[in-house]
Amino acid sequence: MTDHRTRKRRTMVERDAELAIVDEALDQLTGPGPDAGGTLLAFSGPAGLGKTTLLAELRRRAHARSCTVLAARGGEQEQSQPFHVARQLIQPQLAGTSEQELRAALGSWYSIVGPALGLCAPEQGAPPDPQGLRDGLDWVLTHLVVKRAPVALVLDDAHWADPESLSWLAAFAPRAEHLPLLLVVAYRPDELPAHADAFRTLPGRAGQRPLPLAPLTPAAVAALVRDAIGEHADDAFCHEAWTVTAGNPFEAVELTAKVRGRGLRPVQENAPQLADLAAAQRGSGLVARLERLGPSTVRFAWACAVLGTAIPQDIAARVAALGTEEAAGATTRLRDARILSAAGSTTDHEPDTGLEFVHPLIATAIYRAIPDALRVALHGKAAAAVVDAGLGSSAAARHLLETHPENDPWVVRTLREAAGENLRAGAPDAARRQLARALREPPDFDERAAVLYELGCASLLTEPANTVNHLRAALAEPFDDPALRQGIVIRLAQVLAHSDRLAEASESLAREIAQTPDVRARLRLQSEQFMWDAFNAAETDSPARSRRLTRLADRLAGRDLTERYVIALRAWDACLRGEPVDVVLHHAGRVLERPFSWAHEDRGFEVPVLAAMVHMYADRPGRAEELFEAGTAEFERQGWRGAHLSFAYSLRAYIRYRRGRLVEAEELARSGLRLAERVGRRTPVHWYAIAILLTTLLARGRADEAWELAQEHEFGAPFPAAVVFPDSQTVYAELLLARGEVRAAVAELEAVDRRLTPRGIQNPAWCPWQLHLARAVAADDPQRARALAADAVRRARAFGAPSAVGQALRVAAEVAAPQDRTELLREAVTLLSASPAGYELARALNALGYGLRDADLLRAAVLTARECGADALVEEATETLLGLGGALPAGSPRVDWVTEEEIRAADLAVRSEKELEPASPDWVLSAACRKLGTDRSGLRAALESFARSST
Numbered sequence: 001m002t003d004h005r006t007r008k009r010r011t012m013v014e015r016d017a018e019l020a021i022v023d024e025a026l027d028q029l030t031g032p033g034p035d036a037g038g039t040l041l042a043f044s045g046p047a048g049l050g051k052t053t054l055l056a057e058l059r060r061r062a063h064a065r066s067c068t069v070l071a072a073r074g075g076e077q078e079q080s081q082p083f084h085v086a087r088q089l090i091q092p093q094l095a096g097t098s099e100q101e102l103r104a105a106l107g108s109w110y111s112i113v114g115p116a117l118g119l120c121a122p123e124q125g126a127p128p129d130p131q132g133l134r135d136g137l138d139w140v141l142t143h144l145v146v147k148r149a150p151v152a153l154v155l156d157d158a159h160w161a162d163p164e165s166l167s168w169l170a171a172f173a174p175r176a177e178h179l180p181l182l183l184v185v186a187y188r189p190d191e192l193p194a195h196a197d198a199f200r201t202l203p204g205r206a207g208q209r210p211l212p213l214a215p216l217t218p219a220a221v222a223a224l225v226r227d228a229i230g231e232h233a234d235d236a237f238c239h240e241a242w243t244v245t246a247g248n249p250f251e252a253v254e255l256t257a258k259v260r261g262r263g264l265r266p267v268q269e270n271a272p273q274l275a276d277l278a279a280a281q282r283g284s285g286l287v288a289r290l291e292r293l294g295p296s297t298v299r300f301a302w303a304c305a306v307l308g309t310a311i312p313q314d315i316a317a318r319v320a321a322l323g324t325e326e327a328a329g330a331t332t333r334l335r336d337a338r339i340l341s342a343a344g345s346t347t348d349h350e351p352d353t354g355l356e357f358v359h360p361l362i363a364t365a366i367y368r369a370i371p372d373a374l375r376v377a378l379h380g381k382a383a384a385a386v387v388d389a390g391l392g393s394s395a396a397a398r399h400l401l402e403t404h405p406e407n408d409p410w411v412v413r414t415l416r417e418a419a420g421e422n423l424r425a426g427a428p429d430a431a432r433r434q435l436a437r438a439l440r441e442p443p444d445f446d447e448r449a450a451v452l453y454e455l456g457c458a459s460l461l462t463e464p465a466n467t468v469n470h471l472r473a474a475l476a477e478p479f480d481d482p483a484l485r486q487g488i489v490i491r492l493a494q495v496l497a498h499s500d501r502l503a504e505a506s507e508s509l510a511r512e513i514a515q516t517p518d519v520r521a522r523l524r525l526q527s528e529q530f531m532w533d534a535f536n537a538a539e540t541d542s543p544a545r546s547r548r549l550t551r552l553a554d555r556l557a558g559r560d561l562t563e564r565y566v567i568a569l570r571a572w573d574a575c576l577r578g579e580p581v582d583v584v585l586h587h588a589g590r591v592l593e594r595p596f597s598w599a600h601e602d603r604g605f606e607v608p609v610l611a612a613m614v615h616m617y618a619d620r621p622g623r624a625e626e627l628f629e630a631g632t633a634e635f636e637r638q639g640w641r642g643a644h645l646s647f648a649y650s651l652r653a654y655i656r657y658r659r660g661r662l663v664e665a666e667e668l669a670r671s672g673l674r675l676a677e678r679v680g681r682r683t684p685v686h687w688y689a690i691a692i693l694l695t696t697l698l699a700r701g702r703a704d705e706a707w708e709l710a711q712e713h714e715f716g717a718p719f720p721a722a723v724v725f726p727d728s729q730t731v732y733a734e735l736l737l738a739r740g741e742v743r744a745a746v747a748e749l750e751a752v753d754r755r756l757t758p759r760g761i762q763n764p765a766w767c768p769w770q771l772h773l774a775r776a777v778a779a780d781d782p783q784r785a786r787a788l789a790a791d792a793v794r795r796a797r798a799f800g801a802p803s804a805v806g807q808a809l810r811v812a813a814e815v816a817a818p819q820d821r822t823e824l825l826r827e828a829v830t831l832l833s834a835s836p837a838g839y840e841l842a843r844a845l846n847a848l849g850y851g852l853r854d855a856d857l858l859r860a861a862v863l864t865a866r867e868c869g870a871d872a873l874v875e876e877a878t879e880t881l882l883g884l885g886g887a888l889p890a891g892s893p894r895v896d897w898v899t900e901e902e903i904r905a906a907d908l909a910v911r912s913e914k915e916l917e918p919a920s921p922d923w924v925l926s927a928a929c930r931k932l933g934t935d936r937s938g939l940r941a942a943l944e945s946f947a948r949s950s951t
Contacts (some may be wrong), residue, residue: 853884
């Protein structure tokens with residue numbers, strides 16, 4: 001922590017109101033009772049109005065009340081150094097802690113936040129995403145606050161804080177009121193960056209924010225003058241002091257020091273001299289005063305201005321080319337001239353941390369007075385000095401950003417090292433700035449492609465368009481490194497795909513495949529192309545691609561990760577095309593014979609997700625959830641808490657929906673949507689999150705709420721170019737149907753037909769557009785409705801998952817002639833009772849019970865719908881049951897606990913070769929299937945997994 005301190009605490013005048021607010025906030029922080037708690041204080045004002053002095057007094061008062069004080073300040077020269085402020089706040093609290101103790105204290109956050117806070121070196125592997133890192137910093141700060149409460153966190157010169165720290169603290173600030181934390185910031189309002197606007201608008205307990213500091217009145221300046229010089233200072237002299245300083249406290253204090261140093265009598269005839277004395281404190285007057293101290297002192301002051309805050313005297317001496325004794329003499333002269341101060345403490349509680357300027361205004365004036373060419377050279381010397389001092393390439397990089405290109409390999413190497421560290425630490429913007437500067441140096445001819453590639457990796461999340469340009473420029477460079485070339489092409493395809501340009505992604509890979517002679521390298525590229533083609537909703541030749549994928553995957557043995565990726569894509573393709581479920585599960589099983597990482601450093605998470613999702617469509621949602629739980633844990637360990645975690649929550653919600661666990665599905669879907677909102681609307685992750693939440697709300701009978709949510713999130717045309725599941729346009733049509741907008745729903749569903757059928761996507765388990773369309777046209781064209789439903793039944797039977805067949809049969813019964821409905825519904829109930837699809841079972845039971853006027857079936861429908869959380873369906877079945885004079889069932893079964901009876905029924909079904917009797921569902925076995933998350937054919941594996949988890 002560094003701030004502008006002097007050994008003697010300054011007298012504060014006309015700050016009683018501000019200090020009263022400080023005391024009130026500290027009383028609330030440290031006092032007993034229900035009103036105790038934290039808050040946010042923000043002080044704003046132009047330079048010199050006393051923000052630093054006020055914060056120093058706040059820290060002193062916080063220490064006096066036994067508060068833990070976390071203090072930091074932004075630095076004009078350190079703004080490009082990521083997490084500079086965060087490190088000042090947290091590092092001192094963990095000083096002297098061993099690595100083992102740190103790992104124990106930070107737990108799973110150690111490898112995520114440790115590099116950003118300078119507590120450990122970044123590990124090899126994929127870096128955390130910015131949101132994951134912010135979540136980790138939130139956890140660390142919250143943990144510190146709770147452990148060392150009450151805590152005062154004080155940030156001075158917030159307008160100069162590095163963007164990474166400032167955006168984090170601005171987002172964290174609202175939590176202060178819910179913690180034993182007083183969070184205080186001070187800033188210049190005209191210089192506060194946009195990403196910290198929260199500090200301008202957040203209210204707190206102490207009143208309106210921010211609290212502006214006003215210039216001193218003439219009376220206050222007179223009090224300062226008389227306090228420093230003597231009560232004999234006359235009124236005219238004091239008033240002139242106020243006039244020439246405009247009531248600026250810093251300038252007034254410095255002016256009185258000059259008056260006292262000159263021995264100037266404070267009388268009216270000497271008042272005209274005050275203007276010249278005041279001018280010597282700033283701008284050219286300050287520079288002239290500095291020059292009178294001698295050349296070596298000037299060089300030392302320049303070196304300090306370049307180095308910024310917390311200035312080590314030995315490094316400043318090296319930058320200024322001074323010996324130890326010369327540097328000590330220069331330091332003394334600059335301190336006597338009130339230009340530099342030792343960064344000592346205003347209290348006895350904070351350690352010395354080097355040299356600093358008495359005020360940022362002085363530092364800025366001296367820095368800007370350095371001749372341009374010399375300032376650039378000094379930054380170059382500072383970069384070398386901090387590296388030689390063992391402070392690392394990241395500390396040097398901020399200086400190298402200020403230098404001119406000179407074709408220096410050391411500069412390129414240092415900037416690349418710093419960028420790599422920052423990228424792995426979770427600061428991609430800083431890495432991008434450093435690599436862009438390395439590119440201008442420029443790098444050696446054979447190094448340029450690698451720098452462009454690294455620049456593309458650093459800008460992937462924030463500047464996708466520029467990333468494409470960087471990577472294409474890298475490919476245009478003449479270089480002979482096949483592995484690098486492959487990495488560039490794969491990264492280019494990734495950024496194109498994530499920018500909704502999937503066709504371009506596929507084309508870029510196809511071009512490279514055609515000119516890649518190495519068989520294994522070509523297979524890796526093919527696996528990437530197959531993946532992005534699978535996600536391209538507008539793919540023009542999907543059947544041909546499926547045939548190529550089938551031929552390739554069927555001859556692979558899964559020897560390495562690339563082969564397993566291809567086989568996983570084959571399983572997904574077979575699922576979409578509606579090949580028999582046994583084929584789908586066979587290929588998925590080949591992939592999952594060995595652990596399948598979701599967070600591999602140089603591969604996306606898409607293929608592991610697809611390998612898990614095929615189990616859901618194949619009536620193995622329990623297995624899908626196991627895979628998602630493992631993948632989600634891997635994301636969290638890696639610090640991937642943005643898009644990755646949103647996908648994980650949303651798709652887990654979809655699995656719960658398919659199992660009929662709608663309450664849990666809604667909770668997970670809302671969590672996924674909250675994370676998706678951080679990434680941005682109408683991004684792929686947002687489409688997934690909102691589609692799954694809407695589907696769940698419709699199942700729960702809340703169509704109006706779903707429609708409002710869709711309108712709020714602009715869910716509708718144009719739909720994404722990427723494949724989304726559930727299919728976005730189909731979900732939108734289902735929403736229109738629920739609102740009674742049948743004609744509009746028909747138009748959307750017919751568009752889905754035109755989009756999916758040419759691609760060979762025929763599985764109603766994946767997209768039941770035919771079933772929705774059959775319901776939509778049934779009133780006006782019953783024959784067409786029955787034909788659509790019959791074709792959906794045929795496709796579902798070809799796939800073979802009981803839930804898919806049962807759903808199709810239920811809708812076929814809905815649009816069938818009255819005399820045909822009962823048989824269809826009986827088969828639907830029988831199939832669904834031996835599946836994990838609780839919600840679909842409840843719907844089929846309700847329909848069959850209504851048609852047969854069967855109270856027992858309706859009671860089963862009520863119980864199953866309650867179990868699912870399908871509120872509207874519960875009401876519908878209840879009304880029918882009561883209308884028949886039936887009694888409502890009591891309670892509802894637990895969905896999260898498998899009973900001994902259910903385990904015995906499942907075990908018996910596994911050991912028995914007897915097929916399920918069509919007319920007599922086993923309701924105990926049915927409950928077991930739903931709770932274990934499998935159909936009857938998957939019970940053996942589900943029981944084994946249940947036994948392992950129980951153990």
